[in-house]
Amino acid sequence: MSAERGHWSSRVGFIMASAGSAVGLGNVWKFPYVAGDNGGGAFLIIYLGCVLVFGLSLVMAELAIGRVTQLNPAGAFRKLGGRGWAMVGGMGVLTAFIILSFYIVVAGWTLAYIVFMAGNTFGGLDVEQNTAIFTQFVSSPIQPLVYAAVFTLMVIGVVLGGVSSGIERASKWLMPLLFILLIILAIRSVTLPGAGEGVAFYLMPDWSRVTGATWGGAVSQAFFSLSLGMGAMLTYGSYMSRQQNLARDASMVVGLDTLVALLAGLVILPAVFSAGFEPGAGPGLTFMTLPAVFAEMPAGALFGSAFFVLLAIAALTSAVSLLEVVVSYCVDQKGLSRPAATIGAGAVIFVIGIPVSLSQGIWSDITIAGKSFLDLADFITASVMMPVGGLLIAVFAGWVMGPRAIEALKSHPDQALPLAGLWLFILRFVAPLGIAWILIQGFFF
Numbered sequence: 275m276s277a278e279r280g281h282w283s284s285r286v287g288f289i290m291a292s293a294g295s296a297v298g299l300g301n302v303w304k305f306p307y308v309a310g311d312n313g314g315g316a317f318l319i320i321y322l323g324c325v326l327v328f329g330l331s332l333v334m335a336e337l338a339i340g341r342v343t344q345l346n347p348a349g350a351f352r353k354l355g356g357r358g359w360a361m362v363g364g365m366g367v368l369t370a371f372i373i374l375s376f377y378i379v380v381a382g383w384t385l386a387y388i389v390f391m392a393g394n395t396f397g398g399l400d401v402e403q404n405t406a407i408f409t410q411f412v413s414s415p416i417q418p419l420v421y422a423a424v425f426t427l428m429v430i431g432v433v434l435g436g437v438s439s440g441i442e443r444a445s446k447w448l449m450p451l452l453f454i455l456l457i458i459l460a461i462r463s464v465t466l467p468g469a470g471e472g473v474a475f476y477l478m479p480d481w482s483r484v485t486g487a488t489w490g491g492a493v494s495q496a497f498f499s500l501s502l503g504m505g506a507m508l509t510y511g512s513y514m515s516r517q518q519n520l521a522r523d524a525s526m527v528v529g530l531d532t533l534v535a536l537l538a539g540l541v542i543l544p545a546v547f548s549a550g551f552e553p554g555a556g557p558g559l560t561f562m563t564l565p566a567v568f569a570e571m572p573a574g575a576l577f578g579s580a581f582f583v584l585l586a587i588a589a590l591t592s593a594v595s596l597l598e599v600v601v602s603y604c605v606d607q608k609g610l611s612r613p614a615a616t617i618g619a620g621a622v623i624f625v626i627g628i629p630v631s632l633s634q635g636i637w638s639d640i641t642i643a644g645k646s647f648l649d650l651a652d653f654i655t656a657s658v659m660m661p662v663g664g665l666l667i668a669v670f671a672g673w674v675m676g677p678r679a680i681e682a683l684k685s686h687p688d689q690a691l692p693l694a695g696l697w698l699f700i701l702r703f704v705a706p707l708g709i710a711w712i713l714i715q716g717f718f719f
């Protein structure tokens with residue numbers, strides 16, 4: 275693989291696969307409950323600001339670094355910045371491991387919900403009963419782990435297939451379907467009785483609810499959703515060809531990801547209010563709410579199982595990009611064969627996933643700093659490691675590469691990039707200072 279490095283077979287293939295990496299559980303599972311937790315409307319605006327300022331600039335930076343080096347993150351940073359910087363790449367590999375350890379667990383819930391939906395488990399049930407079904411399932415010791423294992427095997431299968439045949443083919447057809455289904459669901463959700471209050475909660479900013487935590491939540495959600503700050507986008511950029519218009523393609527990926535998150539919020543939050551749930555109910559919110567939406571639709575069981583199939587596939591394409599970070603590192607830097615790296619890493623991730631899954635049930639008493647293993651893995655990666663990684667990548671592109679970063683962004687030497695100066699300014703000043711400020715106030719206030 276290091277000798278004949280794979281390449282995307284087309285521009286659309288790259289965009290779909292990158293959007294496939296970005297669009298995942300972060301959009302449909304995480305975004306609605308984080309928005310709900312943080313008071314809705316004002317969070318939404320702050321989130322959009324973070325995406326536009328930090329997110330887009332960093333997606334472009336990661337893709338440019340990957341493309342110009344054609345290497346994995348650790349190799350890329352070492353080549354351009356020397357040994358010390360290779361640590362940023364190494365940290366990314368560790369981040370990917372930790373994210374995957376809870377990602378496979380939540381993705382396993384998604385697989386389980388395909389089965390529940392198809393079996394019409396939720397027909398005619400009320401909010402309390404939906405909640406009880408969710409809680410009972412995630413807290414049982416064995417069943418969620420079986421689903422997590424199935425999901426892990428699927429991820430390994432796709433990664434073993436290689437870049438073009440496996441990842442691209444899976445992403446290209448199914449993501450548009452998920453998108454269409456989300457639009458249908460959003461229409462159903464906002465027209466449910468009592469949904470208006472939820473629409474207002476989601477879209478009308480209430481600035482009195484904004485705290486330091488709102489900013490921290492928005493930044494970490496933006497990083498998580500855009501697969502940023504740990505080299506996933508960098509790795510995908512390393513499979514890009516020089517001719518591709520990087521700034522334009524990056525904007526497409528960021529736009530698609532954000533659109534899906536916005537839609538998911540518009541599906542979940544109005545339904546939450548219509549059914550009398552609490553928007554701050556936490557990680558179970560999507561799983562507890564969606565069955566109530568499907569119950570109000572004709573052929574709800576069919577739509578419901580189709581939806582969770584597509585969500586599982588969105589999760590799969592994201593998990594694939596995470597595992598790809600680990601695998602390309604092991605292959606390029608450690609000389610392992612691709613199959614050995616894939617299967618080995620997959621096995622380790624599943625083993626770390628065991629305590630994460632059990633933390634929702636029999637091990638729920640074990641908390642560190644008040645967080646279950648699942649919350650802890652999520653917090654350490656999305657709220658600490660990824661923003662710190664993003665900050666370092668911004669400093670790297672802005673200061674270590676400097677004008678060379680602009681060259682790396684171009685698809686040919688005399689391409690005119692009118693906003694390149696602004697981009698460099700954001701990477702040099704706005705992103706490092708902004709992210710540092712948000713991290714510090716998240717910790718201390």
Ligand code: TRP
Binds near residue numbers: 295298299497506592
């Ligand atoms: N962005 C994905 C999501 O929203 C998760 C993800 C995939 C990810 N690859 C990543 C997060 C790399 C961080 C880094 O579900």
